[in-house]
Amino acid sequence: MSSNVELEPGVTPESGLVTTDSFDNLGQMGSSLEEIKSASAVSQSQESNESNSHYDEFDESPNCMETTAKEDADLEEYKEWANKKNHVFVLSLAGKPIYSRHGNEDKLAWLFGVMQTLVSFVQSNDDCITSIQAGDTVFIFLVKRPLIMVAVSKTQDCIYQLISQLNYVFNQITSMLTLTRLNRIYEQRQNYDLRRLLSGVERLIDHLLDFSEMEPSFFLGAVQCLSLATSIRDSISSTIVSACSKIKNLVFAILLADNKLITLVRMKKYYLHPADLHLIFNLVQASESLKNSESWTPLCLPHFDPSGFLYGHVSYLSEDCQACLLLLTVERDIFFTLSEAKQRIVEKLRRGNCLQAINESLNAKEDTCANAGFTELRHYLYKCKSTAQFYQPSLSPPYVLSKQRLIDLYKRAYQRLHCTTRPLKLLFERSSDEVILAWDTKGFELYIIFEPLIDTTSAISLVTKLLNWIKKKEERLFHLTSPTFLK
Amino acid sequence: MKTVVGKVVVLGYQGVGKTSTVIRYVENTFTKQIAPTVGASFFTRKIRVEDTVVTLQIWDTAGQERFKAMAPMFYRNANAALLIFDITSKTSFESMKGWVQELKGNVEEPMVLVVVGNKIDLAAKREVSRDEALQYSKSIGASYLECSAMTDQCTLADKICAEIVLLLFQGVGVIFDKIAIGLLSLSGQNVAHTLKVYDNEIMAPSSELEATDTANEETVNISIKSIAHGRSVGWKCC
Numbered sequence: 001m002s003s004n005v006e007l008e009p010g011v012t013p014e015s016g017l018v019t020t021d022s023f024d025n026l027g028q029m030g031s032s033l034e035e036i037k038s039a040s041a042v043s044q045s046q047e048s049n050e051s052n053s054h055y056d057e058f059d060e061s062p063n064c065m066e067t068t069a070k071e072d073a074d075l076e077e078y079k080e081w082a083n084k085k086n087h088v089f090v091l092s093l094a095g096k097p098i099y100s101r102h103g104n105e106d107k108l109a110w111l112f113g114v115m116q117t118l119v120s121f122v123q124s125n126d127d128c129i130t131s132i133q134a135g136d137t138v139f140i141f142l143v144k145r146p147l148i149m150v151a152v153s154k155t156q157d158c159i160y161q162l163i164s165q166l167n168y169v170f171n172q173i174t175s176m177l178t179l180t181r182l183n184r185i186y187e188q189r190q191n192y193d194l195r196r197l198l199s200g201v202e203r204l205i206d207h208l209l210d211f212s213e214m215e216p217s218f219f220l221g222a223v224q225c226l227s228l229a230t231s232i233r234d235s236i237s238s239t240i241v242s243a244c245s246k247i248k249n250l251v252f253a254i255l256l257a258d259n260k261l262i263t264l265v266r267m268k269k270y271y272l273h274p275a276d277l278h279l280i281f282n283l284v285q286a287s288e289s290l291k292n293s294e295s296w297t298p299l300c301l302p303h304f305d306p307s308g309f310l311y312g313h314v315s316y317l318s319e320d321c322q323a324c325l326l327l328l329t330v331e332r333d334i335f336f337t338l339s340e341a342k343q344r345i346v347e348k349l350r351r352g353n354c355l356q357a358i359n360e361s362l363n364a365k366e367d368t369c370a371n372a373g374f375t376e377l378r379h380y381l382y383k384c385k386s387t388a389q390f391y392q393p394s395l396s397p398p399y400v401l402s403k404q405r406l407i408d409l410y411k412r413a414y415q416r417l418h419c420t421t422r423p424l425k426l427l428f429e430r431s432s433d434e435v436i437l438a439w440d441t442k443g444f445e446l447y448i449i450f451e452p453l454i455d456t457t458s459a460i461s462l463v464t465k466l467l468n469w470i471k472k473k474e475e476r477l478f479h480l481t482s483p484t485f486l487k
Numbered sequence: 488m489k490t491v492v493g494k495v496v497v498l499g500y501q502g503v504g505k506t507s508t509v510i511r512y513v514e515n516t517f518t519k520q521i522a523p524t525v526g527a528s529f530f531t532r533k534i535r536v537e538d539t540v541v542t543l544q545i546w547d548t549a550g551q552e553r554f555k556a557m558a559p560m561f562y563r564n565a566n567a568a569l570l571i572f573d574i575t576s577k578t579s580f581e582s583m584k585g586w587v588q589e590l591k592g593n594v595e596e597p598m599v600l601v602v603v604g605n606k607i608d609l610a611a612k613r614e615v616s617r618d619e620a621l622q623y624s625k626s627i628g629a630s631y632l633e634c635s636a637m638t639d640q641c642t643l644a645d646k647i648c649a650e651i652v653l654l655l656f657q658g659v660g661v662i663f664d665k666i667a668i669g670l671l672s673l674s675g676q677n678v679a680h681t682l683k684v685y686d687n688e689i690m691a692p693s694s695e696l697e698a699t700d701t702a703n704e705e706t707v708n709i710s711i712k713s714i715a716h717g718r719s720v721g722w723k724c725c
Binding site: 289293 | 524
């Protein structure tokens with residue numbers, strides 16, 4: 001099989017996405033915002049005044065522990081709550097409830113107290129609690145100042161994935177407030193009730209958690225692109241570049257539809273981390289209200305720069321083309337400039353029949369394995385490491401109705417390849433229901449689900465055939481160029 | 488034809504129905520569980536008042552506290568403010584008063600103020616009485632209307648032949664008509680310099696408008712009198 005390694009569909013010399021594996025290191029990309037602002041020599045001295053001015057009026061809403069007589073009903077509710085498979089909690093270092101995936105945080109105040117105690121007890125010995133295993137339940141603790149995130153899981157999800165989920169939750173909160181502000185709030189008042197600032201964000205976190213459990217993009221650390229002919233994708237990119245050519249300090253232009261990336265135009269020197277892009281996908285998917293109008297949205301991308309906001313002009317291209325365009329800038333007062341740019345983009349895309357092409361691709365759906373001529377394959381994921389992009393075919397039976405099972409298979413295989421103690425290069429596992437093959441090479445990762453009765457020789461020859469097929473189609477399936485704004 | 492272009496900012500506590508009211512007006516639809524606004528959304532609508540076209544540039548802002556720091560960029564240079572509260576929530580009424588204070592402290596030019604109590608379909612749970620809201624609105628020189636974005640109805644207390652009559656309208660558009668009329672009267676007084684008035688229908692390019700410009704935060708305190716009354720001009724009711 002090693003002869004196939006030189007076949008790496010989707011590889012390009014440059015990608016707009018960051019492809020490091022270190023997902024959790026926030027400090028890494030530092031102060032991109034400052035750099036952009038100072039580079040363009042715009043004096044923004046007032047910038048910070050405003051954000052400072054609103055911290056002073058903290059007050060505290062009481063944690064009411066309800067002790068009513070409806071104990072039976074409460075017990076029933078409690079049982080239902082306790083039976084949930086995946087819990088996620090967020091609390092402050094002082095033990096104040098911030099978020100609970102299921103149930104009401106106020107009613108669970110006691111539980112948050114226990115979690116805080118566990119964390120601080122271990123901390124008092126200069127140590128850090130990471131997980132507790134109790135029977136089939138695993139408790140994961142992630143302490144990221146100034147917050148504590150806890151996951152309680154009864155599924156077989158591996159620890160790595162739960163930690164990654166908790167990191168996403170932390171980043172979601174950061175993306176709404178910025179890390180700087182979050183830290184400052186707790187420096188001023190350890191006891192602050194953060195829920196006050198996060199109202200409305202619960203929905204985003206709920207959505208993010210569901211999303212991250214069902215989408216391969218999260219554990220792969222990659223994004224899927226909408227299949228489009230190269231000529232169309234290039235012309236969309238160049239349309240955006242030319243319409244925005246005179247706008248200073250535009251950092252990213254992102255066009256996405258149906259959870260897939262159409263194009264990403266970036267400022268030279270700056271890259272977008274897939275984890276940040278996932279937060280953007282989540283925001284767009286969870287916010288129906290963006291569909292009705294043009295919005296001006298502050299957004300912090302934690303991997304890009306956790307200290308400040310980018311401002312986003314967010315709008316859908318048109319009523320007859322449900323692709324969402326985000327123009328992200330460091331300037332807070334150029335809404336109308338971007339609004340005009342968007343109009344120009346839409347007009348030009350319409351004239352160039354690009355809107356139609358996007359719609360056609362959205363309606364056509366991806367091939368299933370069988371459609372593509374691979375009858376013995378049920379499903380697969382191909383991730384090109386150097387571009388942080390992946391491709392998957394449409395679901396086909398028997399997974400159409402049990403997507404969760406498919407995702408769990410992939411997650412387990414991913415974990416087997418990436419576990420730190422004994423990582424594998426190649427996994428071939430046969431069960432009564434299916435065969436799974438997972439292969440990690442320098443350039444790509446490939447996860448394939450075969451029919452259960454396939455023999456190894458034909459499986460291997462199918463891998464080669466599949467890689468060739470993807471290679472042939474790579475221009476459609478991946479975003480191979482990395483367009484930048486003109487300087 | 489004369490054209491007046493005014494910037495309208497919609498302010499109010501989270502969940503009072505700012506977006507619902509605007510969407511009801513702009514698209515005539517209603518979604519029960521509409522997602523909270525992130526940042527602010529922008530809409531434009533044209534209203535014809537007598538022989539003038541009034542273009543409303545509506546900024547529907549997010550009510551959540553974390554967006555509060557963003558608000559000045561939307562109310563700065565605004566010509567009208569639509570202040571919405573939820574009649575079933577005293578908190579939202581108090582929060583609305585806070586917005587009025589903030590506007591008074593930071594906006595120099597006269598503004599058309601319209602106060603709206605939303606959710607009259609939930610009148611059984613009312614916490615803010617019509618009289619209280621009406622009195623408050625009067626005290627700040629604002630018009631007061633009540634509406635339901637859900638049922639698309641609007642009520643307005645008006646003096647007809649020395650008697651206060653409660654008028655019921657179908658459509659929340661009445662609120663925006665009221666703003667348009669207020670803007671028109673403001674343009675006549677020639678006191679609002681940010682209000683754009685054109686003698687023909689050729690519109691200025693929108694880049695001329697600095698709707699989100701907050702570079703200098705004014706802290707000029709102005710007296711309540713300089714806030715223009717959202718009083719009606721040429722208003723035909725019923």
